[in-house]
Amino acid sequence: MIKIVVDENIALADKAFSRIGDVVMISGREITNTVLKNADILIVRSITRVDEKLLKNTSVKFVGTATIGTDHIDLDYLNHSGIAFADAKGCNAYSVAEYVIAALLKLSIQLKFKLDEKSIGIVGVGNVGSKVAAFANALGMKVSLNDPPLQRKGDKQKFVDSDEILKCDIITLHTPLNLTGPDKSYHLFNKEKLKRIRESSILLNTSRGAVINNAELHDLIANKKLNVVLDVWEHEPEINIELLQQVSTGTAHIAGYSYEGKVNGTKLIYNSLCDFLDIEKSFRFDLNNPQKFKLQFKETENRAAGLNDLIKNIYSIEDDDKQMRKMLIMDKSERIKFFDLLRKNYPIRREFNNYQIQSDHLSSEMKSVLQKLRFNI
Structure with a gap:
């Protein structure tokens, strides 16, 4: 056997x-x-x-x-x-993209800005990055794409260089971790590049922890206003606890969960x-949910607030952040165990396409946004 x-x-x-x-x-x-x-x-x-x-x-x-x-x-x-x-490339791409949208909606409420007035630079436009781009476009954001390997292959999308990405209001990282070679991404965002990010910008990393030099990020945001969302960390599960104190949102590598x-x-x-x-695939993975979960939604003048409230019913990124911050009062050995436990005991989270929106009235514009986010109308 x-x-x-x-x-x-x-x-x-x-x-x-x-x-x-x-x-x-x-x-x-x-x-x-x-x-x-x-x-x-x-x-x-x-x-x-x-x-x-x-x-x-x-x-x-x-x-x-x-x-x-x-x-x-x-x-x-x-x-x-x-x-x-x-x-399992692509297996959790929508999950990560939904995490990014949840994080941005949360920040838009906290920092009082409109997403459709912001630019977003996406580094890495593969399975995940392409879905983040689609969601960002649905929300009316100005999207810039950066993916040198894809660009060299002749992909017809419009790409920009890293200098243009650093000018964006929001930068989100979706690159694999390459330790060497022409597309090395290890510490892609080091002190030099981090310093060039504009004051009060938003930086998200849901790819691999070491794409950002965590020690240099910690040093930088001690002296520069930067809104950072980290789901991945260098040296997991032994993360930089001081960096956790500094970030706007910190979670335990669960964006794709x-x-x-x-x-x-x-x-x-x-x-x-x-x-x-060379054997038969006898096990059936049934992910269909014919009875969609029903969600009440009332369209309001503040679109971001309405969407944020809606998505919090499905996924509360605030709860994941609160759980993570329990590590701040633990000793080192407890923190290491707790990081793994957060992942092991992660509650069931379903993706947006499992939900049916119920509303007395939806404008055609809001209906389009919700459908592009994969909700059922």
Whole structure:
């Protein structure tokens, strides 16, 4: 029987992968070379570093990561060793985009500005960034796109350079973490670039923590007014606690943690593993919700306030921020455990397309906005 070692926090993993073999569910931080001695398949999340140290002298033939990023995987080693690999690119793209919109609506109320009067610079226009762009356009924002690799491939979208991005009122990062090479993104936003961001601008990072130099960001916003939203941090789960005190919103790497995002990640890896083993895909991932959740919505003159109230009924980014700030009174060892617990025990969050809007009257303009945000009218 095939032995499959799986991170215990991967949604529906036990039910799905038990159709294929014997499943061992274990904390991602406890997956070691010893654990894998007799394993054939390894399924992880981003917290498990997969390299020669982990896999040497094991019988692992397939590695899957239920994440969109692969910076925790030594792909060269897997290729050299003949180990098959699959990721879950795009699985939680809508979840992250919805998080970004929730964060911006929250800030628009707090800071008293109108989103349709703001410019947004999107760094990385892949699965997530493209959806953020679509949502931002729906809200009437001026959107600028920056993605050198995509631009070199001849993509027909209009791109701008990093200088133009730094002039935007809002900058949001959606790039993979590349440690080397022409598209190196490790510390892409370092002291020099951070200093060039305009005073009182908004900076969001939902990609990978090390895309921003966290220590230099901490030093900068001690002396410069900058509204920062961080879902990802360098050195997770041992984050910069002083930086958490400074940011406008801080969360525990949960932007992509919608129910759909999690299940889609499992589904993509399950399908890839079945293809690798040349077996039937017998487990059915049913994400359909024929009985849409109903939400009352009253259109008001202040569009952002109305949308913010609506989205808070689905997802309260304030609650995630409050939970995260409990770390401020903990000692270091408690903080590390708590960060992982916030992710492990994350409540179910459904994406916007699961909701049916009920309203006595909607203007055609508001109806269009809601539909572009994927609500059902």
